[in-house]
Amino acid sequence: MKPVIALVGRPNVGKSTLFNRLTRSRDALVADLPGLTRDRHYGEGRIGERPFLVIDTGGFEPVAKEGIMFEMAKQTKQAVAEADMVIFIVDGRQGLTPHDKTITDFLRRSGRPVMLVINKSEGMQYTAVTAEFYELGLGDPYVISAAHGDGVMDLVDEALDLATAQQTEVEETADEQDRGIRIAIVGRPNVGKSTLVNTLLGEDRVIAFDMPGTTRDSIEIPFERDGRKYSLIDTAGIRKRGKVFEAIEKFSVVKTLQSISEANVVILLLDAQQDISEQDAHIAGFILESGRALVVAINKWDGLTSDRRDEIKIDLDRKLSFLSFAKFHFISALKSTGIAPMMKSVDSAYAAATANLPTPKLTRALEEAVEHQQPRRKGSIRPKLRYAHQGGQNPPVIVIHGNALEAIDANYKRYLEKHFRETFSLVGTPLRIELRSGK
Numbered sequence: 001m002k003p004v005i006a007l008v009g010r011p012n013v014g015k016s017t018l019f020n021r022l023t024r025s026r027d028a029l030v031a032d033l034p035g036l037t038r039d040r041h042y043g044e045g046r047i048g049e050r051p052f053l054v055i056d057t058g059g060f061e062p063v064a065k066e067g068i069m070f071e072m073a074k075q076t077k078q079a080v081a082e083a084d085m086v087i088f089i090v091d092g093r094q095g096l097t098p099h100d101k102t103i104t105d106f107l108r109r110s111g112r113p114v115m116l117v118i119n120k121s122e123g124m125q126y127t128a129v130t131a132e133f134y135e136l137g138l139g140d141p142y143v144i145s146a147a148h149g150d151g152v153m154d155l156v157d158e159a160l161d162l163a164t165a166q167q168t169e170v171e172e173t174a175d176e177q178d179r180g181i182r183i184a185i186v187g188r189p190n191v192g193k194s195t196l197v198n199t200l201l202g203e204d205r206v207i208a209f210d211m212p213g214t215t216r217d218s219i220e221i222p223f224e225r226d227g228r229k230y231s232l233i234d235t236a237g238i239r240k241r242g243k244v245f246e247a248i249e250k251f252s253v254v255k256t257l258q259s260i261s262e263a264n265v266v267i268l269l270l271d272a273q274q275d276i277s278e279q280d281a282h283i284a285g286f287i288l289e290s291g292r293a294l295v296v297a298i299n300k301w302d303g304l305t306s307d308r309r310d311e312i313k314i315d316l317d318r319k320l321s322f323l324s325f326a327k328f329h330f331i332s333a334l335k336s337t338g339i340a341p342m343m344k345s346v347d348s349a350y351a352a353a354t355a356n357l358p359t360p361k362l363t364r365a366l367e368e369a370v371e372h373q374q375p376r377r378k379g380s381i382r383p384k385l386r387y388a389h390q391g392g393q394n395p396p397v398i399v400i401h402g403n404a405l406e407a408i409d410a411n412y413k414r415y416l417e418k419h420f421r422e423t424f425s426l427v428g429t430p431l432r433i434e435l436r437s438g439k
């Protein structure tokens, strides 16, 4: 499981600046996809081989009883509850404030490991900037400049060590072979996730799925259908540690992100009785960003008028067009209709996501694409695409080698993607194209 780091502190101490620095590399990936809204409070980062999730919190005013400040405090509490460790940020230019002390009290009660981080400390001396913060009793402060990047890598390295130590050991129940296709069913509350799990597993199995208070962070439930092996992933996510966390909301973004990242194929469940919401689009965005294979299931298709059916189809086209690589199924989890075709799509999405794409065939497809449409010149430079090889699976990565490839624009990249998709029948999986110029 990816460790989860929460960034906590008063408004304006530099949380978003640090968040952007930690997650920046992921932004470029989805930046120009139409229709995609990103939730800027949750992001994925990676340092070397170590991936992690980071949660930005709006800013904590612990005294607020209502209004926007109260909402922000609630959000912060949820983030801390879901985190493996907390980076508590204070402002080195402003110095220690009473609010910093209140936040410290709250964090102490949370039982989470905390790193105290003094931001905006570029050009300042360690002893001078840290002196007054020892009063918080959180040990030696880390000194960084989120804006300039000073100290950030070391900070994250340490944070990840702490977070990993905090995570409970997850036993490997079975070896990779026996687990089958790992499926995560995600969607907002009440779309019918538990009902679908019921339908897939049979009533008797669900108790295990929903069992609270389990010590393991992630539960996988194996099942078989038509002689194929699958397992369903549920992340028991929130570990109860102390009173502070009583009011955790039913829907958890962290839980959703964790299950997505452990899955081979994600079933995104939508509710046909409701319009597609911002939250649906956010979740869709997470899946796309993760690169996991995807099947979209529109649930509660039973008992709808044909007008409503048309309406929802239009709504899907308008709001989730960026998921056009995936198969859409109209199902009823309750009446168990449409399930078999949906599972067929799970199989084919998995097959596409894990397909072997041999270099000669990829290169041939590349040549065909270029023959049919040349990349545009940029000034006097014409990019030259030479050959392609596979750089990864689930999602498939196609690495294209050549010269002056930096002159290739997003449109042409999309054209190449489409061509590879069609040539290799890659339905149901995101596909990543990487361009590598030789010298």
Ligand code: GDP
Pocket: 009, 010, 011, 012, 013, 014, 015, 016, 017, 018, 058, 059, 119, 120, 121, 122, 144, 145, 146, 147, 148
């Ligand atoms: P947040 O409200 O905690 O998310 O804070 P922001 O990230 O929005 O930053 C608040 C302000 O502090 C912005 O004007 C940032 O440019 C500035 N800031 C953030 N990090 C640094 C830093 O390392 N040094 C300096 N001098 N300013 C910073």
Ligand code: GDP
Pocket: 187, 188, 189, 190, 191, 192, 193, 194, 195, 196, 299, 300, 301, 302, 303, 331, 332, 333, 334, 335
């Ligand atoms: P979850 O919060 O996503 O796990 O949603 P649940 O599985 O608890 O379902 C929420 C509500 O939707 C329950 O009242 C279900 O009976 C209902 N529901 C689930 N699937 C269907 C369906 O296919 N058709 C109809 N009409 N109702 C459904």
